[in-house]
Amino acid sequence: MAGMIELTGLTKRYGEKVAVDRLTFTVRPGIVTGFLGPNGAGKSTTMRMLLGLDNPTAGDVRIDGKRYAELKDPLKYIGALLDAKAMHGGRSAYHHLLCLAQSNGIPRRRVSEVLETVGLTAVAKKRAKGFSLGMGQRLGIAGALLGDPEILMFDEPVNGLDPEGIHWIRNLMKSLAGQGRTVFVSSHLMSEMALTADHLVVIGQGRLLADTSMADFIRENSRSYVRLRSPQQERLRDVLHEAGITAVGRGDGVLEADGATSEQLGELAARHQLVLHELSPQQASLEEAFMQLTAGSVEYHAHTDGGVPQTPGAGWGAGVQQQKKKGV
Numbered sequence: 001m002a003g004m005i006e007l008t009g010l011t012k013r014y015g016e017k018v019a020v021d022r023l024t025f026t027v028r029p030g031i032v033t034g035f036l037g038p039n040g041a042g043k044s045t046t047m048r049m050l051l052g053l054d055n056p057t058a059g060d061v062r063i064d065g066k067r068y069a070e071l072k073d074p075l076k077y078i079g080a081l082l083d084a085k086a087m088h089g090g091r092s093a094y095h096h097l098l099c100l101a102q103s104n105g106i107p108r109r110r111v112s113e114v115l116e117t118v119g120l121t122a123v124a125k126k127r128a129k130g131f132s133l134g135m136g137q138r139l140g141i142a143g144a145l146l147g148d149p150e151i152l153m154f155d156e157p158v159n160g161l162d163p164e165g166i167h168w169i170r171n172l173m174k175s176l177a178g179q180g181r182t183v184f185v186s187s188h189l190m191s192e193m194a195l196t197a198d199h200l201v202v203i204g205q206g207r208l209l210a211d212t213s214m215a216d217f218i219r220e221n222s223r224s225y226v227r228l229r230s231p232q233q234e235r236l237r238d239v240l241h242e243a244g245i246t247a248v249g250r251g252d253g254v255l256e257a258d259g260a261t262s263e264q265l266g267e268l269a270a271r272h273q274l275v276l277h278e279l280s281p282q283q284a285s286l287e288e289a290f291m292q293l294t295a296g297s298v299e300y301h302a303h304t305d306g307g308v309p310q311t312p313g314a315g316w317g318a319g320v321q322q323q324k325k326k327g328v
């Protein structure tokens with residue numbers, strides 16, 4: 001299958017530091033795969049090894065069965081945004097892309113096409129040096145798209161962008177995946193991944209912690225409940241209680257009920273002629289799921305070293321690991 005990225009036991013050590021620790025997973029075409037982990041988890045190092053910018057200490061990463069160095073015209077296989085500032089600022093956006101196209105056997109017409117795609121046509125002749133962070137990101141993405149590759153890889157693409165820019169990047173990633181391409185995107189923001197990714201690879205301290213669909217991840221890690229809002233909150237709570245349903249008050253007439261569907265709750269309220277202003281099933285966000293996992297890590301650490309996590313990253317990773325043992 002075209003557009004596959006396969007990591008097998010991928011490992012990177014810097015002296016004593018193990019930045020990437022025996023990572024084995026596959027990134028598939030047609031979906032957005034989120035690569036999630038806290039700062040310092042090893043995401044950038046993994047992506048650099050994928051592009052042949054760093055050599056693995058052990059293990060292997062292959063693109064359609066080949067190492068990056070073995071790819072003929074690599075920009076036609078894989079386009080990447082690693083560091084948006086890594087360009088010659090004195091050149092215009094057009095010239096920057098033209099140089100990239102000419103040195104990679106890509107036709108000149110692609111330059112105008114990708115400038116159009118990323119919305120930079122109007123500033124194409126301006127020097128990249130004067131670009132805002134958002135424009136720089138767009139130019140970096142234009143470079144990634146230049147070779148019309150099957151695989152797109154973005155390292156923290158929404159960092160520092162305004163809401164309009166974030167929205168644009170999210171839609172772009174989804175539409176690229178919708179075209180059947182492989183989209184591999186890193187983030188340390190769980191909430192961001194929840195909105196964008198179909199599949200999730202989670203790492204912490206260089207190790208694989210989860211490799212799962214987003215829907216399964218949320219289902220297995222988050223609480224679902226039903227939110228009810230009623231001007232008769234006290235009576236509603238009593239009725240739920242009598243039916244053996246736990247409901248917690250959240251103020252403003254809101255109750256959160258566990259262990260019953262919104263259909264069951266709606267029918268129960270109707271039987272007791274209770275007015276409902278809201279009846280909505282809720283699923284905790286990915287962010288909440290991760291907060292739960294982080295909370296679990298404190299307990300986990302108490303078993304091993306008797307203390308709380310030294311860093312958010314350490315706790316976060318350990319928490320997910322603990323969940324993983326339960327079968328994430």
Ligand SMILES: Nc1ncnc2c1ncn2[C@@H]1O[C@H](COP(=O)(O)OP(=O)(O)OP(=O)(O)O)[C@@H](O)[C@H]1O
Pocket residue numbers: 014017018019037038039040041042043044045046188
């Ligand atoms: N060239 C290097 N020399 C020594 N240590 C390094 C080097 N590059 C990365 N590291 C270390 O490897 C670990 C993983 O770093 P990496 O940048 O890959 O993480 P990351 O998940 O991308 O984090 P961030 O979200 O902060 O970019 C970190 O502890 C980092 O300090």
